Amino acid sequence: MSEMLSPEELEAALRAIGKARYHNNHPFHGLLHSGRLNKGQVQAWALNRYYYQSIIPMKDAAILARSSDSEFRRAWRQRIIDHDGTEEAPDGGIERWLGLTDALGLDRGYVTSGAGLLPGTRFAVEAYLHFVSEKSLLEAVASSLTEMFAPTIITERVSGMLKSYDFVDAKALSYFDKRLYQAPRDANFALDYVKREARLPYQQQQVLKALEFKCDVLWSQLDALHYAYVEPGNIPPGAFRPDGSAK
Numbered sequence: 001m002s003e004m005l006s007p008e009e010l011e012a013a014l015r016a017i018g019k020a021r022y023h024n025n026h027p028f029h030g031l032l033h034s035g036r037l038n039k040g041q042v043q044a045w046a047l048n049r050y051y052y053q054s055i056i057p058m059k060d061a062a063i064l065a066r067s068s069d070s071e072f073r074r075a076w077r078q079r080i081i082d083h084d085g086t087e088e089a090p091d092g093g094i095e096r097w098l099g100l101t102d103a104l105g106l107d108r109g110y111v112t113s114g115a116g117l118l119p120g121t122r123f124a125v126e127a128y129l130h131f132v133s134e135k136s137l138l139e140a141v142a143s144s145l146t147e148m149f150a151p152t153i154i155t156e157r158v159s160g161m162l163k164s165y166d167f168v169d170a171k172a173l174s175y176f177d178k179r180l181y182q183a184p185r186d187a188n189f190a191l192d193y194v195k196r197e198a199r200l201p202y203q204q205q206q207v208l209k210a211l212e213f214k215c216d217v218l219w220s221q222l223d224a225l226h227y228a229y230v231e232p233g234n235i236p237p238g239a240f241r242p243d244g245s246a247k
């Protein structure tokens with residue numbers, strides 16, 4: 001039986017998970033941020049990461065659909081607006097991500113079709129969608145808490161990539177500008193929620209496990225990229241080939 005943690009202890013335990021398991025620790029990010037990837041490898045990253053982006057509003061809609069609290073829904077629906085945009089301002093996160101894949105020379109139809117995805121990306125991203133649909137609302141909210149750790153990695157990524165790659169510029173990376181304030185706003189809301197709603201020891205354990213799960217979702221996407229495009233360079237049949245031979 002686990003002990004009841006104070007809200008502050010719960011937060012400290014969540015931060016310890018992020019410190020150990022967040023994807024900023026993955027070697028693929030080390031290569032991406034320090035300019036040690038070639039353009040084809042950066043294209044592979046952006047293409048696969050598009051799939052994660054595209055599923056985020058669907059997973060947030062699944063979370064919305066599970067809450068009976070209109071105040072909660074009002075706050076949470078902002079996430080969907082941020083990613084999908086509005087009629088007046090259609091350049092939400094998804095559109096901005098496609099701005100990055102455009103800048104990298106990838107065809108939009110190919111990117112959005114998902115045809116060149118790594119199987120590992122597909123399975124990891126879909127596992128996230130299933131997780132939030134099937135687990136408790138508390139666990140679903142907790143699984144978004146990786147965003148607590150996002151601002152640091154975004155700052156490192158943008159400055160590293162701008163310095164190192166002549167094929168990306170600030171406009172291509174503008175997706176990340178908005179994430180710098182959206183991610184902390186969203187993470188603070190979700191953190192307050194889990195600190196308030198995890199009222200029993202088993203619920204606190206569920207919250208911690210949900211964050212571990214989500215770190216695994218992010219980590220396994222980078223494992224798949226690394227295996228296919230860095231070492232040993234085993235690109236699965238049908239997946240994107242930087243030389244364009246199997247498009």
Ligand SMILES: O=C(O)c1cc(C(=O)O)c2c(n1)C(=O)C(=O)c1cc(C(=O)O)[nH]c1-2
Nearest residue numbers: 056093143144145146147150153154179218
């Ligand atoms: O660039 C990153 O490293 C990174 C990480 C994460 C994250 O930690 O899950 C998200 C994002 N970006 C992101 O752009 C984003 O919109 C996002 C939404 C979520 C979520 O779980 O609801 N995570 C993330």
